[in-house]
Amino acid sequence: MTHLSELEIVDQxxxxxxxxxxxxxxxxxxxxxxxxxxxxxxxxxxxVEIPEPSPLFWEHFSSRIRxxxxxxxxxxxxxxxxxQTLSWQWLAASLVVALLLGAGAWRxxxxxxDTPATVASSAPLNAEDPSSIDAGTDAxxxxxxxxxxxxxxxxxxxxxxxxxxxxxxxxRAALDLTSEERKELLRLLKAETRM
Amino acid sequence: MGRVSPDWTIRVGPIEGEAQQASSDxxxxxxxxxLVRACVDGHREAFGAIVERHRRxxxxxxxxxxxxxxxxADLAQDTFVRAFKGLxxxxxxxxxxxxxxxxxxxxxxxxxxxxxxxxxxLLADDRPDxxxxxxxxxxxxxxxxxxxxxxxxxxxxxxxxxxILRVYHELPHEExxxxxxxxxxxxxxxxxxxxxxxxxxxx
Numbered sequence: 001m002t003h004l005s006e007l008e009i010v011d012q013x014x015x016x017x018x019x020x021x022x023x024x025x026x027x028x029x030x031x032x033x034x035x036x037x038x039x040x041x042x043x044x045x046x047x048v049e050i051p052e053p054s055p056l057f058w059e060h061f062s063s064r065i066r067x068x069x070x071x072x073x074x075x076x077x078x079x080x081x082x083x084q085t086l087s088w089q090w091l092a093a094s095l096v097v098a099l100l101l102g103a104g105a106w107r108x109x110x111x112x113x114d115t116p117a118t119v120a121s122s123a124p125l126n127a128e129d130p131s132s133i134d135a136g137t138d139a140x141x142x143x144x145x146x147x148x149x150x151x152x153x154x155x156x157x158x159x160x161x162x163x164x165x166x167x168x169x170x171x172r173a174a175l176d177l178t179s180e181e182r183k184e185l186l187r188l189l190k191a192e193t194r195m
Numbered sequence: 196m197g198r199v200s201p202d203w204t205i206r207v208g209p210i211e212g213e214a215q216q217a218s219s220d221x222x223x224x225x226x227x228x229x230l231v232r233a234c235v236d237g238h239r240e241a242f243g244a245i246v247e248r249h250r251r252x253x254x255x256x257x258x259x260x261x262x263x264x265x266x267x268a269d270l271a272q273d274t275f276v277r278a279f280k281g282l283x284x285x286x287x288x289x290x291x292x293x294x295x296x297x298x299x300x301x302x303x304x305x306x307x308x309x310x311x312x313x314x315x316x317l318l319a320d321d322r323p324d325x326x327x328x329x330x331x332x333x334x335x336x337x338x339x340x341x342x343x344x345x346x347x348x349x350x351x352x353x354x355x356x357x358x359i360l361r362v363y364h365e366l367p368h369e370e371x372x373x374x375x376x377x378x379x380x381x382x383x384x385x386x387x388x389x390x391x392x393x394x395x396x397x398x
Contacts, residue, residue: 006383006384006387006388007380007383007384007387009387010383010384010386010387011383037391037394038387038390038391038394040394041390041391041393041394041397042362042390044339044343044393044397045343045347045358045362045363045390045393046362047336047339047340047343048340048343048344049340050255050258050259051264053254053264053268057268058250058251061250061254061268061271061272062243062246062247062250064272065242065243065246065272065275065276066240066243066246068272068276069239069242069275069276069279070239072239072276072279072280073280074237074239075234075235075239075279075280075281075282075283
C-alpha cells in the first residue's frame with residue numbers, strides 16, 4: 001500500500017481519514033513517524049496563547065474605530081467629496097434627462113430633412129439597409145453624446161441606480177408615442193430584427 | 196434673605212456616558228446580519244456592536260500574524276475601518292466573522308508586503324537564565340510560547356495564514372480556501388507544510 005499523502009496526514013490528525021487508509025498506519029513506520037512529528041508541532045502551536053490586552057486597550061480601540069467611522073463616508077460610497085453629495089436618485093435623474101434630451105434631439109434631426117447638419121436628415125433611413133440606421137445615428141452629435149454617456153455606465157451600476165427597464169415600462173413608453181412615431185418605431189424594429 | 200441660585204444645573208435625561216451605553220445596548224441585541232443592515236441603512240453607530248463582538252478575534256488573528264501588540268492593534272483597527280467602508284459588499288454568503296478574517300488576512304498580507312515585520316524579540320539576552328534562577332513554570336511556558344510565535348512568523352505567508360485560521364480560529368478548510376483564494380487541497384497541503392516547518396524551526 002502506498003504511503004499517506006500530505007493531505008491524508010492532515011486528514012489523519014484531524015480525524016477525517018477513511019478507515020481503509022488509516023489501516024496503513026499500523027503497518028508503516030515511515031507514515032507513523034511523519035504523523036507523530038506533525039501532531040507534536042500541532043500540539044505546540046495549540047499551547048500558545050495570546051497575551052490579553054488590558055480592558056483600557058479595548059476601550060481605546062473601540063473609541064478610535066468609532067472616531068474613524070464617524071468621519072468615514074457612507075458604506076459603499078467612493079469616498080470622493082463630490083460623490084458624497086450626490087445620491088443615486090440624482091445620478092439616475094440626470095442620466096434619464098440626458099437620455100431624453102439626446103433622444104429628443106435625435107428625433108428632431110431625423111424629422112427635419114432640410115437640416116444640413118446631420119446625415120440622418122439628408123439621407124433618410126432605409127429599412128432595407130440596416131447599416132443606414134447606424135450611419136444616421138453615428139453622425140448625430142446628440143446621439144453620440146448619449147452613446148458616450150451610456151458607454152461609461154456599467155450594467156450593474158444601472159441596475160443599482162434603478163435604471164434597468166422594468167416590466168410595463170416599454171408598453172407605457174409605446175403608448176405615449178404618436179401614430180407617426182409608432183410607425184417609425186415599427187420600421188426601425190423590423191430593420192433591426194432583419195440584421 | 197434672598198434665594199441664591201446654585202451654580203450648577205440639573206440635567207434632565209441621561210448623561211453622555213449613559214446615552215452611549217443605552218445606544219450600544221440597543222444594538223447589542225441584534226444579530227450580525229441585522230447590524231450590517233442597520234449600518235447600510237445609515238445607522239453607523241450599529242457598527243460599534245460588530246466591533247465589540249469581533250474585536251478580540253480579529254486582534255488575535257493580527258497578533259498571531261505580526262507578533263507585536265502595536266502592529267496587531269493597528270491592523271485590527273484598519274480591518275474594521277475597511278470592513279465598514281466595504282459593508283455594502285458583504286452579501287451574507289459567509290458569516291461576518293469569516294468576512295472580517297478575510298479582510299484581516301488581506302490587511303496583514305498587504306502590510307507584510309510593504310514592510311518587514313518586527314518579530315517578537317527572542318534574543319539570547321532576553322531569555323531567562325534557567326541555570327541562575329529556579330525556573331518558574333509560568334516563565335518557562337511564556338518562553339516556549341514566544342518561541343512558537345516567533346517560529347510562526349518565519350513561515351511563508353500562506354502557510355502562516357492557513358495555520359492561524361485553522362489552528363487558532365478553527366475555520367473549516369473550505370472557508371480558509373475561500374479566504375486565501377485557493378483550493379481545499381492546497382489549504383491542507385499548506386497546513387501540512389506549515390506544521391512540518393514549525394517542527395523544524397522549533398528543534
